[in-house]
Amino acid sequence: MKIHEYQARDLLAQHGVPVPRGRVAATPAEARAIAAELGGRVVVKAQIHAGGRGKGRLVARDDTAAMFQRLVADPANNSGQVKGDRIGGVRLADSPAEAEAAAAAILGKHLVSIQTGPEGKLVKHVLVAEQTDVAKEYYLAIIIDGAAATPLIMASSEGGQEIEVVAHNNPDAIVRVNVNPGAGLQPYVGRRLAAQLGFKDDQAAQFGKLVEALYRAFEASDASMVEVNPLVVTTDGRVIALDAKVNVDDNALFRQKELASLRDKDEEDPLEVMAGELGVANFIKLDGNIGCVVNGAGLAMATMDTIKLAGGEPANFLDIGTVNDPQRVVNALKVIIEDPSVKAILVNIFGGMARVDIIAQGVIDASKQLDLKVPVVMRLVGTNLAEGEKLLEESGLQVIRARELADAARKAVEAANTAA
Numbered sequence: 472m473k474i475h476e477y478q479a480r481d482l483l484a485q486h487g488v489p490v491p492r493g494r495v496a497a498t499p500a501e502a503r504a505i506a507a508e509l510g511g512r513v514v515v516k517a518q519i520h521a522g523g524r525g526k527g528r529l530v531a532r533d534d535t536a537a538m539f540q541r542l543v544a545d546p547a548n549n550s551g552q553v554k555g556d557r558i559g560g561v562r563l564a565d566s567p568a569e570a571e572a573a574a575a576a577i578l579g580k581h582l583v584s585i586q587t588g589p590e591g592k593l594v595k596h597v598l599v600a601e602q603t604d605v606a607k608e609y610y611l612a613i614i615i616d617g618a619a620a621t622p623l624i625m626a627s628s629e630g631g632q633e634i635e636v637v638a639h640n641n642p643d644a645i646v647r648v649n650v651n652p653g654a655g656l657q658p659y660v661g662r663r664l665a666a667q668l669g670f671k672d673d674q675a676a677q678f679g680k681l682v683e684a685l686y687r688a689f690e691a692s693d694a695s696m697v698e699v700n701p702l703v704v705t706t707d708g709r710v711i712a713l714d715a716k717v718n719v720d721d722n723a724l725f726r727q728k729e730l731a732s733l734r735d736k737d738e739e740d741p742l743e744v745m746a747g748e749l750g751v752a753n754f755i756k757l758d759g760n761i762g763c764v765v766n767g768a769g770l771a772m773a774t775m776d777t778i779k780l781a782g783g784e785p786a787n788f789l790d791i792g793t794v795n796d797p798q799r800v801v802n803a804l805k806v807i808i809e810d811p812s813v814k815a816i817l818v819n820i821f822g823g824m825a826r827v828d829i830i831a832q833g834v835i836d837a838s839k840q841l842d843l844k845v846p847v848v849m850r851l852v853g854t855n856l857a858e859g860e861k862l863l864e865e866s867g868l869q870v871i872r873a874r875e876l877a878d879a880a881r882k883a884v885e886a887a888n889t890a891a
Contacts, residue, residue, distance in 0.1 A: 472719045474733045475518045477598045479715035482692060482730075483699075487684035489711040493600025499575040505599040506570035512602040514553075515573040517560035517582050519592035520738040522633070522716075524560035526550040527584030529577060535591035538583045546585075560584070560594070563602065570599060592738065603713060608701035609668060610634055610645075611682070611712075613689045615696075622650045622689065624660065624682070628668050630701035656686040670710075677710040685712075692730055693723030742787075742806055749802040753792065759784025760887050762807035762816040762845075764800070766791050766825040774819045777876050783884035786813045793824045800833020805841055815846050815887035817879055822853025831859035835866045846871060846886040850879035 474482075477495040484490050492509055495518065496502040506513045517524050528551050530538045541549040551559020560582045564570035574597050581591035608630035616623035626646045629637045637644055646667045650656050661679030670678045681702070689697045698716040705711065724731040736744045746754035753768065757775075761783050765771040768790045775785040787810070791803050807813055820830045830851065837843060848871040851859055863870065871886060873879035 472721055472724060472731070472734055473520045473738070474717055474719065474730070475520070475596070475735065475738075476516065476715055477518060477596070478733050479697075479717040480598075480712070482717055483685065483688050483697070483712060483715050486688035486691065488681055488688060488699075488715075489709065490715065491600045491603050491711060491713065493598055495596050496574060496599050497578070497596050499571045499578065502574035502597060502599050503567045503571035506564060506567040509599070509601045511564075511566045511570075513564050513570050513599050514602055515562045515564055515570055515577065516598040516600070517577050517594040518596040518598055519560070519582055519587070519594060520735070521582075521584055521586040521592055523584035523586045524582060525553055527560045527582045527587065529558055529560065529580035529582055529594070530591070532581050532591070532593075535581050535583050536589040539587070539589040539591070542583065542585060551584075573597075574599070595737070603703060603711065604706040605701075605703045605713070606706045607704040608713075609703070610637070610700050611685065611702045612696065612698040612700070613650075613685060613694070616649055619649050621652055622686070624648045624650060624664065624686075626664050626668055630703070634700065650686070655690075656683060658683070674704060674708060674710055681710055681712070688717075692717065693720045693727055694718060695720045742810055745809065746789075746803075746806045749806060750799065751789065751791070751803050751806055753788070753790035754803075754806060755788040756810070757785050757787050758812075759786045760812050760814040761883050762786045762804075762810065762813040763789050764791055764803050764807070764816065764818045764820075765789060766794065766820050766822075766830075770819065770821055774817065774876065774880070777880040778817065778883065781877070781880040781884045783880065783887060786810055791825070794829050794833070795826070797829055797833035797836050800830055801837045801840055804834070804837040804843070808841060808843065808845065813845060814890040815848065815883050817883040818847060818849045818851075819876060819879060820849075820851050820853065822851070822855065822859075824854075826855045827851045827853055827859035828855040828862055831862045834870070835862060835868055838866075838868050845890060848873060848879050848883040848886060850874065850876060 480490045494505050553563050562573040564573050583591040610627040610630040612625045627644050629644045661682040665675040665678045696718040699712040703713045740756045742756045765774050771790045778785050850873045
């Protein structure tokens with residue numbers, strides 16, 4: 472689960488990470504009042520769940536796709552600015568009046584950046600924070616290293632830009648340190664990182680304390696990632712987090728009630744929100760036209776690969792899991808048919824603990840409860856296959872059957888192309 476920057480900054484500050492003063496505003500008038508409290512010189516930042524806000528552009532909803540194409544094709548001449556004629560999602564203001572004007576230019580617009588995709592994101596809030604005089608920018612993050620099964624601290628002296636760009640252009644500039652989760656973060660880690668990044672004396676001590684505070688925030692919030700980009704040294708020698716991004720592990724939300732309340736569903740894909748509410752937890756919207764209902768994450772990925780090999784494009788990843796209730800199948804199909812791009816559905820079940828007859832009954836129930844106008848291709852193998860075959864035969868449901876996955880994918884692609 473992602474949270475907004477202003478929420479992430481508050482979370483980090485609670486654990487001792489130094490951040491600039493600032494508050495969130497929903498109206499230009501609120502932005503002006505906050506700027507006045509902070510002394511006038513502020514930065515006004517759009518709050519959306521996407522990066523690249525400063526280089527993004529603010530447009531009307533109908534213009535998002537065209538602007539996205541322009542950003543991709545010619546970023547140098549189309550990307551946003553903090554000041555200038557190309558208004559971006561991050562603006563500098565030197566007075567409360569300028570802060571109000573900046574907020575008015577941002578709020579209610581759709582922000583398009585390389586990371587938002589062609590649909591952009593509607594800006595409903597802005598963060599108004601005091602300006603900081605920056606002497607040097609760094610990158611600092613903690614993520615989960617799946618291969619090592621430990622938290623991984625990543626840091627670089629080349630901050631203020633996407634870490635992927637640094638990794639591509641100068642991979643040696645990124646320092647990595649794995650942390651033993653049993654022992655926790657030891658003080659030497661911060662000192663080691665400080666030395667590798669070139670911090671000295673008091674700034675090295677500040678950096679070490681900040682790393683410890685960041686790790687406390689990471690651990691306490693069950694985060695899958697905390698990122699500070701940029702981490703800066705100010706002209707007066709302070710080491711502070713100028714930006715903040717936090718992703719919380721969805722599997723831990725049951726014990727992170729306060730953080731769970733920060734979820735902004737408007738920033739998420741509507742179909743993924745709908746799937747979660749219907750109990751279809753493992754659903755990810757994709758860009759194709761063939762809906763997928765599959766049991767098991769590995770089989771779901773193999774199914775998507777096979778669809779692509781057959782010349783098609785999957786519309787979603789969906790691991791329906793171990794199904795013992797036909798309504799789960801109905802709910803999965805309900806989510807899929809809400810996607811107008813779906814022209815065919817492929818149900819690929821390799822029954823083990825998930826019984827084929829339950830899946831078959833779910834598809835039959837869905838045909839009665841839902842307006843299934845798209846063709847359904849079914850490949851069923853495994854536990855209670857005979858019972859499932861009998862249910863389908865007796866129901867009279869018109870589905871396209873296939874014995875092998877490759878054949879099922881080919882038939883799904885043909886059905887989608889015919890329907891299109």
